[in-house]
Amino acid sequence: MRLLVAICVGLLIFSACSPRNWHSNSHKDVYTYAKKVSRKPSNIKFSERLQQAYREQKDKILLEIESLQASDQPFRWEKIQDKYKILNEMAYRLNDCVACSGKITPVFYETEQSLAVRYATDERIETGLGLLAYETKPEAQRAYHNFMQAKKLSPSQAGIDTLINEALEQGTIRIVIEGNYKREKDYVKDIERDLFRRLPKYTETKPFYLFYNPKEAVEARLQPDYVITFGYDYLSTGMLQSDYSDESFSVDIKVGEKKVDSVKVVPVYEKVSAKVTRCKKSLKAEGRLWFEIRDFQRDEVSIKDSFYDDDLWVNEWASVSGDSRALPTGVISSGSELIPPSYWTQFNSITNDLSNALSWRIRQFLRQKNALAFR
Known part of the structure; x- marks a missing residue:
């Protein structure tokens, strides 16, 4: 019986491995x-x-x-x-x-493939034209991607580039970035420069977002879609805080021996003392940046928010005076007194962090707009 089972299993394996049962x-x-x-x-x-x-x-x-x-x-x-x-x-x-x-x-099947490419291109163009007819930015953006796909299918077909440019022009969102110079003008300008440098490079802004400063907007007689305004509520540094604490130590140290009554030997002790001074200096700067994104066409605020950031500098050190033999094991001088940072060093750090936060929030807003356009 076992022999019969073994033969059957072998035949099944052979059958499964047979070229006749192979399929692609x-x-x-x-x-x-x-x-x-x-x-x-x-x-x-x-x-x-x-x-x-x-x-x-x-x-x-x-x-x-x-x-x-x-x-x-x-x-x-x-x-x-x-x-x-x-x-x-x-x-x-x-x-x-x-x-x-x-x-x-x-x-x-070259003829069939060419025909399929033509039909696919025509369908993309027809879909894009239908979206353009709505004359809204989300539909124009979707039309742009349809025309780009048509261009990919038929790179040499005439007229597609014109449709791409038309959809891009109709679907572009124009944003004016305007810093409020009421407080900390120089640092607000730093954030402006940073935004104009970084925002156009992000994937969220390509290819439908253009950014303008107020002067450019006036010269172009621009009717923007959104205006982003921001400024400092405050940017300040506190007083230098200094804390000092002393800890004293004293101990009797054996310094020798002496004889008493010319027979008895007794140890001789000397009292030694030392002091450990622990020092701490701190300097804190802080700032809060407000911003709002206004829908210019509807004359309403889309987003209003603020960001807080601080920069805390701390310097700690310890110094020892007196006889080191009086100190507990491991207690030594450590660190050193440093010169506190200038206020503009701390302000630059805060401004950089707040610029990153504002840039991230603007990108988040643009991602939401993109999601609405392509949902």
């Missing part, structure tokens, strides 16, 4: 076996696998194309042209395989 899982099997046939043209197994892989993958992809053509999926022609592209890539790979000649006949 991917069009890449065609490339794999074309390469193997090129290396060993006389290998019958490689030739059979190549023929089977090409036949199965070609039939599978043609069925997928037929299914897509019968569906009403949006932009299905892009998927169809991708399918035809694979069919033609397989055909070219086999055509370039000298050892494969006579073993397999590749079939090209």
